[in-house]
Amino acid sequence: xxxxxxxxxxxxxxxxxxxxxxxxxxxxxxxxxxxxxxxxxxxxxxxxxxxxxxxxxxxxxxxxxxxxxxxxxxxxxxxxxxxxxxxxxxxxxxxxxxxxxxxxxxxxxxxxxxxxxxxxxxxxxxxxxxxxxxxxxxxxxxxxxxxxxxxxxxxxxxxxxxxxxxxxxxxxxxxxxxxxxxxxxxxxxxxxxxxxxxxxxxxxxxxxxxxxxxxxxxxxxxxxxxxxxxxxxxxxxxxxxxxxxxxxxxxxxxxxxxxxxxxxxxxxxxxxxxxxxxxxxxxxxxxxxxxxxxxxxxxxxxxxxxxxxxxxxxxxxxxxxxxxxxxxxxxxxxxxxxxxxxxxxxxxxxxxxxxxxxxxxxxxxxxxxxxxxxxxxxxxxxxxxxxxxxxxxxxxxxxxxxxxxxxxxxxxxxxxxxxxxxxxxxxxxxxxxxx
Numbered sequence: 001x002x003x004x005x006x007x008x009x010x011x012x013x014x015x016x017x018x019x020x021x022x023x024x025x026x027x028x029x030x031x032x033x034x035x036x037x038x039x040x041x042x043x044x045x046x047x048x049x050x051x052x053x054x055x056x057x058x059x060x061x062x063x064x065x066x067x068x069x070x071x072x073x074x075x076x077x078x079x080x081x082x083x084x085x086x087x088x089x090x091x092x093x094x095x096x097x098x099x100x101x102x103x104x105x106x107x108x109x110x111x112x113x114x115x116x117x118x119x120x121x122x123x124x125x126x127x128x129x130x131x132x133x134x135x136x137x138x139x140x141x142x143x144x145x146x147x148x149x150x151x152x153x154x155x156x157x158x159x160x161x162x163x164x165x166x167x168x169x170x171x172x173x174x175x176x177x178x179x180x181x182x183x184x185x186x187x188x189x190x191x192x193x194x195x196x197x198x199x200x201x202x203x204x205x206x207x208x209x210x211x212x213x214x215x216x217x218x219x220x221x222x223x224x225x226x227x228x229x230x231x232x233x234x235x236x237x238x239x240x241x242x243x244x245x246x247x248x249x250x251x252x253x254x255x256x257x258x259x260x261x262x263x264x265x266x267x268x269x270x271x272x273x274x275x276x277x278x279x280x281x282x283x284x285x286x287x288x289x290x291x292x293x294x295x296x297x298x299x300x301x302x303x304x305x306x307x308x309x310x311x312x313x314x315x316x317x318x319x320x321x322x323x324x325x326x327x328x329x330x331x332x333x334x335x336x337x338x339x340x341x342x343x344x345x346x347x348x349x350x351x352x353x354x355x356x357x358x359x360x361x362x363x364x365x366x367x368x369x370x371x372x373x374x375x376x377x378x379x380x381x382x383x384x385x386x387x388x389x390x391x392x393x394x395x396x397x398x399x400x401x402x403x404x405x406x407x408x409x410x411x412x413x414x415x416x417x418x419x420x421x422x423x424x425x426x427x428x429x430x431x432x433x434x435x
Contacts, residue, residue: 004129004131004132004133004173007133007173007174008129008133008173008179011173011176011177011178011179012178012179012180012181013178013179013180014043014180015039015040015042015043015157015180015182016043016046017178017180018040018043018155018178018179018180019040019043019044019046019047020047021153021155021177021178022044022047022053022056022121023053023120024053024054024055024056025054025055025056026053026056026057026120026121027056027057027058027059027117027118027119027120027121028044028056028057028058028059028119028120028121028122028123029058029059029060029113029117029119029121029122029123029147029151030059030060030061030122030123030124030147031061031124031137031140031142031143031144031147031272032061032062032085032140032142032143032272033061033062033064033139033140033187033272033274034064034125034138034139034140034162034186034187034272034273034274035124035125035137035138035139035140035142035144035272036060036063036064036065036123036125037123037124037125037155037156037157037159037182038065038125038157038182038184039157039180039182039184040123040155040157040180041065041123044056044058048075048078048079049075051078053078053079054077054078054079055078056078056079056080057079057080057082058070058079058080058081058082059082059084059102059117060081060082060083060084060090061083061084061085061109061142061143062085062086062087062274063083063086063087063089063090064087064187065089065187070093070098070099071089071090071092071093071098071099072098073096073098075098076097076098080099080100081093081094081098081099081100082099082100082101082102083099083100083101083102083336084102084104084109084336085106085335085336085337085338086101086333086334086335086336087335091333091334091335094333095332095333101333101336102336103336103337104336104337105298105337105338105339105341105342106241106271106294106298106336106337106338106339106342107294107295107297107298107299107339107342108295109142109143109146109294109295110143110145110146110293110294110295111146111295113143113146113147113150114146114149114150117150119147119150119151119152120151120152120153121151121152121153121154121155122147122148122150122151122153122154122155123154123155123156123157124137124144124147124154124155124156124157124171125138125156125157125159125162126138126156126157126158126159126162126171127158127159127160127162127163127164128158128160128162129158129173130164133172133173133174134170134171134172134173135156135158135170135171135172135173136162136163136164136165136168136169136170137165137168137169137170137171137291138162138163138164138165138168138291139162139163139165139168139186139272139273139274139280139283139291140168140169140271140272140273140291141167141168141169141270141271141272141291141292141293141294141297142271142272142293142294143293143294144168144169144293145169145293146293146295148169148171148175153177154171154175154176154177155176155177155178155179155180156171156176156178156179156180157179157180157181157182158179158180158181158182159181159182159183159184159186160183161183161184161185161186161280162186163280163281163283163284163285164284164285165283165284165286165289165291166285166286166287166289166290167289167290167291167292168291169293185277186277186280187274188275188276188277189219189274189275189276191224191245191276192219192220192221192224193221194221194224194225194228195221197360197394198221198222198224198225198360199225199228199229200394201222201225201226201358201359201360201392201393201394202222202224202225202226202227202228202229203225203229204392204394204396204397205226205229205312205356205358205392205397206226206229206230206233207229208310208354208356208397209230209233209236209310209354210308210352211233211234211235211236212234212235212236212237212260212307212308213233213236213237213308213309213310214236214237214238214239214260214261214306214307214308214309214310215230215236215237215238215239215240215309215310215311215312216238216239216240216241216303216309216310216311216312216343217240217242217244217246217247217312218241218242218312218313218314219242219244219274219275220314222312222314222358222359223244223246223312224244224245224246226246226312227244227246227247227249227250228246228249230250230255231249231250231253231255232255233255234254234255235257235259235260236250236255236256236257236258237256237257237258237259237260237261237268237306238250238251238256238258238268238269238270239261239264239268239269239270239297239302239303239306239309240268240269240270240297241270241271241272241294241297241298241338241339241343242270242271242272242273242274243268243270243272243273243274243275243279243283243289243291244273244274244275244279245275245276245278245279247268248278248279248282251268251282251288256268258288261306262305262306262307263302263305263306264290266288267287267288267289267290268288268289268290269290269292269297270289270290270291270292270297271291271292271293271294271297271298272291273291294339298339298342298343299342299346300342300343300345300346300349301346301349302346303342303343303345303346303347303349303350304346304347304348304349304350304353305350306350306353307350307351307352307353308350308351308352308353309346309347309350309352309353309354310347310353310354310355310356311343311344311346311347311353311354311355311356312355312356312358313326313340313343313344313355313356313357313358314326314357314358314359315357315358315359315370315382315383315391316328316329316334316359316363316370316379317329317370317371317372317375317376317379318357318359318370318371318372318388318391318412319371319372319373319374319375320372320373320374320405320408320409320412320428320431320433321385321405321408322385322388322391322400322408322412323375323381323383323384323385323388324340324357324381324382324383324384324388325375325376325379325380325381325382326338326340326357326382326383327380327382328378328379328380329376329379330376330377330378330379331377331378331379337382340357340382340383341382341383341384341387343355344357344383344387344388344389345387347389348387348389348401354389354390355388355389355390356389356390356391356392356397357383357388357389357390357391357392358391358392358393359392359393360393360394361393361394361395361415361416361417361420362417362419362420366417366419369416369417369419369420369423369424370393371391371393371412371413371415371416371420371424372424373424373427373428373431385400388400388401389401391411391412391415392415393415393416393417395414395415395416395417395418396414396415397415398411398412398414398415399411400412405433406428406433406434409424409428409433409434410434412424413425413428
């Protein structure tokens with residue numbers, strides 16, 4: 001059957017009709033961020049709340065829709081949330097005992113899906129079907145191909161506002177069990193508020209980045225500040241987990257042209273995009289943007305092929321050894337591992353590469369130092385002491401890679417807030433690190 005329009009009509013239904021095909025005990029999953037189909041998820045939620053489904057497992061990765069029923073304590077037992085990388089809503093559910101966590105590097109998620117997940121349904125938001133019968137996954141490369149291979153059923157939510165990225169995973173009409181239409185605005189994030197501390201840190205890092213480097217930036221005030229400070233550079237490249245608004249700025253001002261990248265020359269590579277409508281409009285039908293699977297994009301061996309690769313990520317706390325906690329505050333769950341370790345390791349293997357873990361020197365209105373003798377009890381180590389390269393605060397850069405413990409401690413104390421330096425020095429002497 002080659003009449004794709006006829007196939008489309010035969011599989012077109014309402015979100016409630018899609019949800020009606022779910023059975024108790026099902027496990028379903030969507031890919032990261034904007035791959036989540038809000039109408040289908042709302043219809044599934046309604047069936048669970050009405051008592052029509054139980055024993056459901058919902059796997060999410062950086063969820064954007066805060067009203068998922070697994071985040072409601074009254075739904076405990078009917079549906080179990082499984083967060084593979086938490087946003088704010090999933091974080092709250094995990095900490096209150098309503099949801100579970102899947103520990104994983106982001107790049108390993110496709111393998112975990114293929115080897116360990118018994119997946120009944122994959123749901124996805126996609127762009128409209130083309131004349132060849134294909135739907136684009138749009139702004140997400142990530143885990144989609146692994147989910148498509150593993151799921152017994154695939155249901156799509158077609159949104160005319162979803163950009164068509166020319167290299168994103170594609171679904172063919174013959175592969176899916178059903179689809180619905182829901183043209184709604186895509187979720188956007190407000191621009192980060194750049195305070196003096198973020199701008200200072202951004203400038204400190206930007207001074208270290210040479211012309212021709214390939215960069216990875218995360219999300220938030222400090223990465224955006226780095227992006228602003230890089231506008232005077234030349235021939236930069238982008239190979240990153242997440243494509244952000246600051247990267248559009250760098251491309252349009254000419255600082256990024258990807259001309260010196262040895263692979264994907266002339267093209268920006270990412271595994272998903274999230275931010276402003278400006279990003280989404282920029283990506284649509286743009287051949288210079290490649291949205292690729294995360295097990296490729298975040299592979300340290302791929303990252304390391306770029307000379308002068310620079311990785312910039314965040315942390316919640318760092319100890320004297322250089323252990324980086326970026327997932328929890330003590331035992332309080334904040335997020336998943338993501339790609340931080342992969343980019344730190346890839347940068348270390350890159351000729352001339354550098355990685356920066358950057359954060360303000362204090363928290364809680366200046367009452368807590370983020371550089372501590374030891375991590376808070378129960379804190380999860382994201383980046384190990386053996387992988388960490390440079391720590392950055394508004395007071396400068398502490399080089400840790402290739403440094404002894406005493407050298408690391410001296411370097412860290414030098415970039416701690418002045419109010420805490422004596423206290424940190426005293427703690428180091430008590431432990432016989434400094435004499």
